Amino acid sequence: MSDLGELYQEVLLDHNRRPRNFGALEEASHVAHGHNPLCGDKLTVYLKVRNGVVEGVNFTGSGCAVSQASASLMTEGLKGKSIDQVEAMFTKVHNLLTGKSTGAEDTEDLGKLRALSGISGFPIRVKCATLAWHTMHAALTEAADEISTE
């Protein structure tokens, strides 16, 4: 049985209390809005991409601790990464959140993002965490105006 402490790991709580890279990014090259209709949470992700490298990521919005921390950790994790690396990280985080990671090699280069590992034990909360990532992905691929978790 999953434990509350696994969900609310210290790193996650810290990022919820003090979200990093919070606020609009003036010189953003990619922007997308995300929405979780289940809880009404809204999120906007801003990316500044130059020469195939993410130079800056910010987010705005409000939501539960899981969604805020996931977004905040994401902004830290993506900075300086190439688009290919972002894609790989997106897949790895998705696997981590949905409990599909198979071993240490799947998660070792995720760094602090491993604080999201407890979420997979709380299926109802997985969407809270994936919202930021899907929104970021949509911003990069310019898929849609608004991303919904449903």
Add this chain to the structure above:
Amino acid sequence: MTTPVQDYTEHTIAATTRRADVARLRSDFPILHRQVRGKPLVYLDNAATTQKPDVVIDAVDAYYRRQNANVHRGLYMLSEQATDAFEAVRESAARFLNARDSSEIIFTSGTTGGINLVAAAFGSAQVRAGDEILISAMEHHSNIVPWQLLCERTGAVLRIIPITDDGELRLDAYTKLLSDRTRMVAIVHVSNALGTVNPIKQMIACARECNIPVLVDGAQSVAHMAVDVQDLDCDFFVLSGHKLFGPTGVGVLYGKAQHLEAMPPYQGGGDMIRSVTFEKTRYNKPPQKFEAGTPNIAGVIGLGAAIDYLRGLEWEAIGAYEHDLLTYATEKLAAIERVHLIGTAPHKTGVLSFVIDGIHPHDIGTILDFDGIAIRAGHHCTQPLMDRLGLSATARASFSFYNTREEVDLLATAIPKIFEVMG
């Protein structure tokens, strides 16, 4: 100075009997004895759905084991018995709501099903471009979207009765919004998100003066108070079985006979017809006109058992008990630092919405679950209401007559633990 002593004694006796009653009622609901995460279940999400007493579960079971047959068509005894049992529930639902006649009772899939039926059938016959439909700012999505669909189809306009910050309907604004363009007032009896009890009798009387029909969304009222549709003089009243201790997927639409006669059918199919040829189909009379296809027979039978169960209870005593519980819970929660109650209208049923500074309702819900406490966290399918209150979500505890002060205490002691977890 003997009076105070006597008062005290009487109060104690009353409280003791009440506790005994609640203990007895709780024993009727098997799920209330299960554990969640090793803790006794504290079920405080009764506005989402109520739990089912043994009699309901047994009725559904017995129907499938001993009576299962389609209704209104078999010539054999089994089908006759199933039809009798099914139609007997129509009679008891009519008595339960004090309808004039059981033909005014239509079985639906629930509140949502009932409102969609009225919006589609009544709407298509009566509503034209430029007409107005009046709803309130505290409606459930299911009493918003069907009317929006109707407006899109017809070019009618949706008008909104505003509310106060406490979550009370603004009656002054309501009377001003009524006009000769208003074709329907559709209003929630008790708000699922705030617990506000709306003064629907007074509102219906106002609408009656202008000859405007009124639909009452009774999803949240019927489990907490006696409803008399003749006394209210409403035109339509809708409810969900699952919020009334009955099964999911079944509900009741009460409609005044004159409306049901005049309304075109909603869905077409078997049972709702008198005769069918490719040239011309003649429809059945109400209620069958609005019950196309094989109905949720087991659900209706279960609902009948729930209504019978409720008939054995005293609404006045239940109302007093739930009021006491709400008052107790309101005081307990209001006393906790960082907790703010949402919806503080003077007239409420047992719904307690709250927010906590700096903690999202979802986190509240997850953490309380670890103490076995089930509450709802979210927008409660009332997003326009949340927007009006400047919130994205609330945490909501909602009570039934089987909840206890001890459970409220468990909730109140669990909340400070949320602060610990969240740091």
